[in-house]
Amino acid sequence: MADLPFSPSRLKLFNWHKWAGISILALSAVRLLWRLTHPAPALPGNIVQAMPDWQLKAHHLTHIALYALFFVVPLIGWAYTSATGFPVVLFGQYPLPDLVGPDKALAALLKPWHQISAYTLAILAALHIAAALKHQLVDRDGLLQRMSLRG
Ligand code: HEM
Numbered sequence: 001m002a003d004l005p006f007s008p009s010r011l012k013l014f015n016w017h018k019w020a021g022i023s024i025l026a027l028s029a030v031r032l033l034w035r036l037t038h039p040a041p042a043l044p045g046n047i048v049q050a051m052p053d054w055q056l057k058a059h060h061l062t063h064i065a066l067y068a069l070f071f072v073v074p075l076i077g078w079a080y081t082s083a084t085g086f087p088v089v090l091f092g093q094y095p096l097p098d099l100v101g102p103d104k105a106l107a108a109l110l111k112p113w114h115q116i117s118a119y120t121l122a123i124l125a126a127l128h129i130a131a132a133l134k135h136q137l138v139d140r141d142g143l144l145q146r147m148s149l150r151g
């Protein structure tokens with residue numbers, strides 16, 4: 001999308017990207033509210049005992065960082081597009097407020113941070129999936145099955 005030459009299909013993809021990103025932002029808010037009112041059950045004792053301290057810390061920190069990035073990435077994207085002077089019209093129907101006024105210098109500052117934070121999110125998600133697969137296939141400790149038992 002970002003590398004396409006200026007064209008109607010580029011504009012269309014930019015809009016779809018913004019709508020998807022705003023939808024993710026809204027879903028993340030619902031999810032965070034749910035999580036704050038319904039805390040995750042503690043890890044079972046046998047899994048905690050089998051995990052070295054650094055893995056327990058990484059488990060905790062990765063989840064916090066993922067949640068933070070669910071907000072940071074789309075909010076920077078939204079602020080970036082506001083700074084460039086292109087307001088978001090959600091699904092082509094609902095105009096959203098601008099997070100900041102038009103500001104070329106701010107837009108130039110935010111653009112790389114949108115990319116860096118998005119790639120950080122992708123890398124963390126990949127590490128998270130790799131860790132889940134390790135629990136499932138190497139440790140065989142039933143961590144994955146826990147998800148289907150949550151209320
Ligand atoms: C979780 C949500 C989002 C993710 C993962 C994401 C990810 C990305 C990525 C990977 C790029 C390409 C960066 C590059 O290689 O140059 C990008 C570009 C862009 N994003 Fe997002 N984004 C999200 C949400 C949003 C939102 C909500 C908006 C605006 C409302 C937005 C606006 C943009 C714009 C305008 C660009 C193009 C930058 C340019 O080349 O001028 N993004 N985004």
Ligand code: HEM
Pocket residue numbers: 035040043063066067125128129132133143144146147
């Ligand atoms: C094949 C894909 C995936 C698998 C197998 C998987 C597996 C898991 C498991 C087993 C847990 C619970 C860990 C525990 O019991 O403490 C979990 C939690 C979580 N996962 Fe994934 N995951 C996957 C993809 C993703 C992706 C793509 C994201 C984000 C982009 C993500 C974000 C999270 C978050 C934020 C939590 C913490 C949830 C909470 O406690 O509120 N996961 N995942």
